[in-house]
Amino acid sequence: MKTHKNKNAFYPLLLAMTAGLGSAQAAENMVVVGYGGAGQKAQDAAFFQPFGTADGSPLMQSEYNGEMARIKVMADTGNVDWDVVQIEGPDLARGCEEGMFERLDWNQLGRADQLIPDAAQDCGSAALVWSxxxxxxxxxxxxxxxxxxxxxxxxxxxxxxxxxxxxxxxxxxxxxxxxxxxxxxxxxxxxxxxxxxxxxxxxxxxxxxxxxxxxxxxxxxxxxxxxxxxxxxxxxxxxxxxxxxxxxxxxxxxxxGMDYWAIIKGSQHAERAKKFIAFTNQPDAQVNYVEHIPYGPTNKQAAERLDPKLAKWVPTSPQNLAGALPxxxxxxxxxxxxxxxxxxxxxxx
Missing domain, CATH: 3.40.190.10 (Periplasmic binding protein-like II)
Structure with a gap:
């Protein structure tokens, strides 16, 4: 998760590093990037592995701390070696305005009506509610x-x-x-x-x-x-x-607030990335995720199906929202x- 420190200073260095990657490396497997730790282990169990099995091809995964400069280099140069990234709301909004992410067609993705308010964005789909x-x-x-x-x-x-x-x-x-x-x-x-x-x-x-x-x-x-x-x-x-x-x-x-899944502009796996996002929005997948780590689900049907024992840890439980700041x-x-x-x-x- 993220800092803008010395963003302009890093840009030339990152540009030089990324320019040599080439598109062939990015074409082999779809890469999904999260924030590591227990959260990503839960995503691996609930989303990455089940989707790879259902889709017939495993995902590659990486982790970062939200470096927007690196994503900007990829989008600007077309040398995109990541495909789907987990990102915070303000960074998603800025990146969407700057053309760093693919725009989503919610008629194609579906389930927007099942999601909590603000989960379905032009360039992102909410991955979780954090606190x-x-x-x-x-x-x-x-x-x-x-x-x-x-x-x-x-x-x-x-x-x-x-x-x-x-x-x-x-x-x-x-x-x-x-x-x-x-x-x-x-x-x-x-x-x-x-x-x-x-x-x-x-x-x-x-x-x-x-x-x-x-x-x-x-x-x-x-x-x-x-x-x-x-x-x-x-x-x-x-x-x-x-x-x-x-x-x-x-x-x-x-x-x-919410973190989002976003597809980096120029991803060679954009269509598969959209299928991945649609998969993560399914109630069964989200219940599985929350059982691994109790962040708030974004699908309302998933929220209704959670074990009450998880309620004390879930940010969207009514007792935990009392006195909280959105x-x-x-x-x-x-x-x-x-x-x-x-x-x-x-x-x-």
Whole structure:
């Protein structure tokens, strides 16, 4: 998942690296790219392997942290060695506008009426509903945090905090820690004073922050005691808890949104990629996925069929949505690049 840092500086290097790949390499097998870790293992079990079996040809898979510059090089040069990528909503919207992704024909794909609102986009199909929340180890923290204000309170609970190394999520959490109500976060963040306020709040915590970039890191850091609490993707912690680790989530003040499947412009496997996306939207496939890692399903029929035991971990369960903040994708499309640049400059100081 993603950073725009030094995007222009990386572009010539990536262009040189990609230009030599040639189209023959990309033509052999369809490549699906996710974010690795437990999430991708669940995708492999629920989507990649079953689709490959049904379609008669295995998929190749890779992983990344959301580097949009690499995707842009592929789309611009036509040397596309990835086909389907998992991507966040703001990056999907920007990439769609810039012509980096194939546009989808939902009359061809079908099932759009079964999907939750905003799942069916011009250039993407929602892969899952995620949530970013506070996580902690119940064996190591005597008093559970209840809010982002508690997360910021290093006097009450000394020790390192884990945060993702991006502006997105952290600016929202900083305002919540500073007393802004959930319903007012994006109104405040939409002003220069609000952005300054968020960065000032982050500066207070900066000496205590351990930055994570891969989704697998937060549960590992909690288990090892490197941090006392951390922001995290809910599904990662749920998977770790199901494996026996004593981890818990704080749902009030969590932020939720969707990741999407998108097909890179110029993919030589575009038609097969569309079949893959249609496969992942089937209720049976999504129930299988959520049983492997409890992110929220995007097919409403799948949601109705989930085992109630999974409900406490699924972001879209009513009890977990109470007090949660929906990501404002439009805000991050409009302001994401400038805020990420400011964040990268601030983080480097």
């Amino acid at each position: 970013v929340a506070i996580a902690y180890d119940t064996d190591k923290l005597a008093q559970a945090p209840a809010s982002w204000a508690d997360f910021w309170d290093v006097q009450k609970v000394p020790g390192k905090r884990g945060l993702r190394k991006r502006a997105v999520y952290n600016l929202e959490f900083a305002l919540l820690a500073d007393g802004v109500k959930v319903e007012d976060v994006y109104t405040v963040l939409g002003t220069r004073e609000g952005v300054d306020r968020a960065f000032a709040k982050l500066t207070e915590l900066k000496p205590y922050i351990q930055w994570w970039e891969a989704g697998a890191q937060p549960p590992q850091w909690l288990a090892s005691g490197d941090v006392v609490m951390t922001s995290t993707y809910s599904g990662r912690v749920a998977a770790a808890a199901q494996e026996g680790h004593h981890l818990a989530l704080v749902w009030p003040g969590s932020l939720y 990501m404002n994708v439009e805000f991050w499309v409009d302001h994401g690049e400038e805020l990420e640049e400011r964040f990268n400059s601030w983080a480097a100081k």
